[in-house]
Amino acid sequence: METKTVKWGIIGAGKIATKFAQDLSTIPDAKLYAIASINLEKAKKFGMEFNADVAYGNYGQLASDPKVDAVYIATPHSFHKEHTILCLKHDIPVLCEKPLAMNLEEVEAMIRLSKEKNTLLMEAMWTIFLPHFKYALDLLEKKHFGELKKLEADFGFKPEYDETSRLFNKSIGGGSLLDIGIYPIFAALSSLGNPDNIKANAEFFPTGVDSECHMTFQYKNAVANLKSTLKEETKTEAIFYCENGIIQINGRFHEPSSVTLIDSEGNQTLKTFDYKTIGYSYEIEHFSQLIREGRTKSNIMTFEKSRELISTLDLVRKQIGLVYK
Ligand SMILES: NC(=O)c1ccc[n+]([C@@H]2O[C@H](COP(=O)([O-])OP(=O)(O)OC[C@H]3O[C@@H](n4cnc5c(N)ncnc54)[C@H](OP(=O)(O)O)[C@@H]3O)[C@@H](O)[C@H]2O)c1
Structure with a gap:
């Protein structure tokens, strides 16, 4: 039986849209059908580069095109x-970049509409679909090294300071927490669940967004020390300290990477994965399959996971006093 080719549209022709389109082009049963940019010339250039059928100069035109099977939203948070x-x-159907929105209230409104319209919506938390991340979570679930006692996870890089760019601009959701702090938080929620208590502190750029955020998640029998920063390049590892050994997702843990297992005697085993794409192909394949099957929600990146993620981000923001708008 022939598999239906899923025709994708992308809204916003920025950095991540380019990587997504690159990976989309590697998938046989999915294709880039349309690109929409605020700027028509930019859309046309993007469309030419990735062989799109149509290029639109505004987002509404793409959303009104009945030939679009799925949309990837790649605009600022x-x-x-x-x-x-x-x-x-x-x-x-919508695959929307992380964070799904600015706060829980917005996320709930999106989920409500998805349910009302019986139309698929999923947060593009690509890490959950990556084999090395699943491998580490699977070992933790099986208690390969016994109970998990401590997680240390970081994500840091140092972009050039530019008050107009997305990362530094408060009016469009800038800051380290929402952009990259979301990944260490996701590692904690995926392995330890919702914390009993959160302590967080942050430093800020002159634009009012957090330049760096430190978080401690306290659990009954475990702790997670998490960090995000736009001030320095960090290892960007997720290290799970268990009773009888360590499971280390090597840097950068949120994207295609490897896992090192260290037993109680210090013996190390490196597990590598045969990644052939940037890593977005996994979420694209999952989402395309959901569309072919007529599903209205994902069984992997569920609404509940998106709710937990944004609720945790809301709690951290409250502690560090970061208010948008
Ligand atoms: N999953 C991942 O690995 C990953 C990595 C990076 C970013 N992201 C997420 O993807 C989203 C976009 O990030 P990005 O790095 O691609 O950003 P970017 O390079 O700044 O691109 C964002 C695009 O959004 C559109 N846009 C619409 N209104 C805008 C405004 N007022 N200011 C700026 N851009 C506006 C622009 O596209 P047009 O001009 O073409 O309309 C712009 O090119 C963010 O939510 C981020 O969290 C995810």
Whole structure:
């Protein structure tokens, strides 16, 4: 039986859209059908580069195109709700970049509409689909080295300071926490669940967004020490300290990487994975398959996971006093 080719549209022709389109081009049963940018010339250039059928100079035109089977939203965080709602209103399944929105209230509104319209919505938390991350979580679940006692996870890089760029601009959701702190938090929620208590502190850029955020998640029998920073390059590892050994997702843990197992005697085993794409192909394949099967939600990156993630980000923001708008 022939497999239906899923025709994708992308909203926002920025950095991550380019990587996504690269990986999309490696998947046989999915293709880039349309790209929409605020700037038509930019859309046309992007469309030429990735062989799209259509290039639109505004997002609404893409959302109104009945040939689009799925939309990937690649705009800054503060637009995720608006652009998701635009597409869901046109009954188009939405894969929306992380964080799904700016706060829980926005996420709930998006989930409500997805349910009302019976139309698929999923947060593009690509890490959950990556084999090395699943491998580490699987070992933890099986208690390969006994109970997990401590997680240490970081994510840091140092972009050039530019007040107009997305990462530093408060009006479009800048800061380290929402952009990269979300990954160490996701590692903690995926391995230890919701914490009993959160302690967080942050430093800020002159624009008012957090330059660095330190978080301690306290659990009954474990602790997670998490960090995000836009001030330095860090190893970006997730190290799980268990009773009888260590499971270390090597840097950068959120993207295709390897896992080192260290037993109680210090013996190390390196597990590598045969990655052939940037890593977005895994979420694209999952989402395309959900569409072919007519599903209205993901069984992997569930609404519950998105709710937990944004609720935790909301709690951390409250502690560090970071208010958007
Ligand atoms: N999963 C991942 O690995 C990953 C990595 C990086 C980023 N992300 C997520 O992807 C989203 C976009 O990040 P990015 O790094 O691709 O950002 P970016 O390079 O700045 O691109 C964002 C695009 O959004 C559109 N846009 C619409 N209104 C805008 C405004 N007022 N200011 C700036 N851009 C606006 C622009 O596209 P047009 O001009 O074409 O309309 C712009 O090119 C963020 O939510 C981020 O969290 C995910």
